[in-house]
Amino acid sequence: MADFSASVDLGDVIPEALSNENLAKEMVKAGQEILERAIKNNAQKYKRTGAMVNSVKSKTPSINKNGDIVGNVSFTGKDKNGMSNSQKALWLDYGTKHIDGTAFVRSAVKSSEGAVLRAMEQVFNQKAKV
Numbered sequence: 001m002a003d004f005s006a007s008v009d010l011g012d013v014i015p016e017a018l019s020n021e022n023l024a025k026e027m028v029k030a031g032q033e034i035l036e037r038a039i040k041n042n043a044q045k046y047k048r049t050g051a052m053v054n055s056v057k058s059k060t061p062s063i064n065k066n067g068d069i070v071g072n073v074s075f076t077g078k079d080k081n082g083m084s085n086s087q088k089a090l091w092l093d094y095g096t097k098h099i100d101g102t103a104f105v106r107s108a109v110k111s112s113e114g115a116v117l118r119a120m121e122q123v124f125n126q127k128a129k130v
Contacts, residue, residue: 021069023127028061028071030123031116036073038112042104046092051077055085 036058046052052075059072075085095101 020128021063023124024069025061026127027120027123028069029058030119032058032061032071032073034116034119035071035109035112038108038115039073039105042108043089045102045104049080051079052085052088 036056040053040056043053043056055075055077057074057076059074061069061071064070075089078084079088089105091099091101093101093103093105
């Protein structure tokens with residue numbers, strides 16, 4: 001399975017968030033929602049059946065073994081022919097020896113970076129006790 005992810009060190013952006021695990025998870029979730037929409041929007045050009053767009057899902061933020069809050073937006077399931085949507089997305093994004101890649105996931109990550117950070121900051125400003 002191929003996962004596409006972006007990483008932001010919350011300590012660099014807003015150090016106070018690290019002391020409140022639930023707040024940090026809410027912030028990451030807000031960022032994931034923005035990224036999920038951006039990837040789905042870019043995946044629209046591959047909407048012959050809808051399987052690619054509908055397979056983009058966010059998972060609940062979790063804590064990894066290093067104690068970092070981690071969010072995940074990935075392609076799940078398979079298309080009607082049994083091909084893994086994550087594998088298909090990887091091929092479409094990076095290309096193969098037979099087709100050129102289109103970077104639709106990478107461009108979604110890059111173009112939504114500012115909006116992701118703003119969404120996270122908005123959650124922080126609404127919920128943090130500063």
